[in-house]
Amino acid sequence: MSVSKTWVVIIGMTLATLLPRVIPLLLLPGRRMPRGIERWLSLVAPAIMAALLAPELLLVRDTLEGPAFSLFNLNILAAVPTFWVAWKTKSLFGAVATGIAASALLRLAL
Amino acid sequence: MGNKENMQKHASVGFSQANPVLRGAKRSLPVLLGFMPVGMAYGLLAQQLGLGLWDTAGMSLFVFAGASQLMALSMLHGGASVAAIVGATFVINFRHVLMAASLSPMLRVWSKWHCALLGGMLTDESFAIHSVCFAEGDTDPAAAISLNCVIYVAWTAAGCAGYMLGTLIERPEAWGINFALPAMFIGLLMSMLDTRGRPALIAALCGGAVSVALVLAGAESWATLLGALAGASAGYAKGEA
Known part of the structure; x- marks a missing residue:
């Protein structure tokens, strides 16, 4: 692939990522929104987190290949103690450390 | 709480x-x-x-x-x-x-x-x-x-x-670091569910389900966006704050 094409892609991607990030924050704050919309927006955060997480857990996929469904994969097993620690301690650091340790130990054990 | x-x-x-x-x-x-x-x-x-x-x-x-x-x-x-x-x-x-x-x-x-x-x-x-x-x-x-x-x-x-x-x-996966990202999302999600109650739980379950379905259907680039829209709407419709 040529160097110039890579940089054309980078510049195009910069616009494609920057505009959705910045425009709402320049236009929306200070505007009065109906309470219903504010309540809907407060539910966007958990919905996005779950939408990012669920395929990572349930569908093991290679970056370059298509999705492959497999239940009882290591990710699901490692998620069990991670969920538990995250819920009990409310510590983000604890959740990440538990997840990494569980994943490594499971790989050693199985 | x-x-x-x-x-x-x-x-x-x-x-x-x-x-x-x-x-x-x-x-x-x-x-x-x-x-x-x-x-x-x-x-x-x-x-x-x-x-x-x-x-x-x-x-x-x-x-x-x-x-x-x-x-x-x-x-x-x-x-x-x-x-x-x-x-x-x-x-x-x-x-x-x-x-x-x-x-x-x-x-x-x-x-x-x-x-x-x-x-x-x-x-x-x-x-x-x-x-x-x-x-x-x-x-x-x-x-x-x-x-x-x-x-x-x-x-x-x-x-x-x-x-x-x-x-x-x-083999980075041998060190468990490939699970760091999902573990982080789990931690972040749990702290949101703790403060936002039942509508947030419904939003998360629906968002995750729609996202998985779209990935399986081959529409991976749409999964997060549509999962978020569907999840927030389901939580809004089903749960009372």
Whole structure:
């Protein structure tokens, strides 16, 4: 692939990522929104987190290949103690450390 | 929820630190653990697909979006057109419109510059932390932007490190670091469910289900965006706050 094409892609991607990030924050704050919309927006955060997480857990996929469904994969097993620690301690650091340790130990054990 | 749990939650996001810049930086530490492996994986893949170091670092510096960067590498490798790559990036990152919009009601007193800085460096991870902190009442722009800056520098550094490590790490999954990202999302999700109640649980379950269904259907670039829209709407319709 040529160097110039890579940089054309980078510049195009910069616009494609920057505009959705910045425009709402320049236009929306200070505007009065109906309470219903504010309540809907407060539910966007958990919905996005779950939408990012669920395929990572349930569908093991290679970056370059298509999705492959497999239940009882290591990710699901490692998620069990991670969920538990995250819920009990409310510590983000604890959740990440538990997840990494569980994943490594499971790989050693199985 | 009891007092004890509230104190623990504040401690977990570094609420106690008085200096806002340090407070923001401290909050970034657990998420660094989550996304640095992704940044390194991006650098490694870029190196294997024959990109130069400057291209690799440049994409991290300018694009600053993990999923899109990994996707762009595989599309470049597959010979996709510029328009196809930029279009897919736009679809994947359109979820940031929702994130930025959901933060905006809490930023009434912020200046335009602060808003632009917050938005320009918004990521899934920083959004999640901002969302939790703003809801807890800490809307200091210095803390929020400091967190963004640390993540920005660390993301680029991780990409370069991955590039230079090249093939040194042959099986990163043996160290469990491939699970760091899902573990981070689990931690972030749990702190949101704790404060937002039943509608949030419904939003999460529905968002996850729609996202998985779309990935299975082959519409991977739409999964997060449509999952978020469906989840928030389901939580809104089914749950009473």
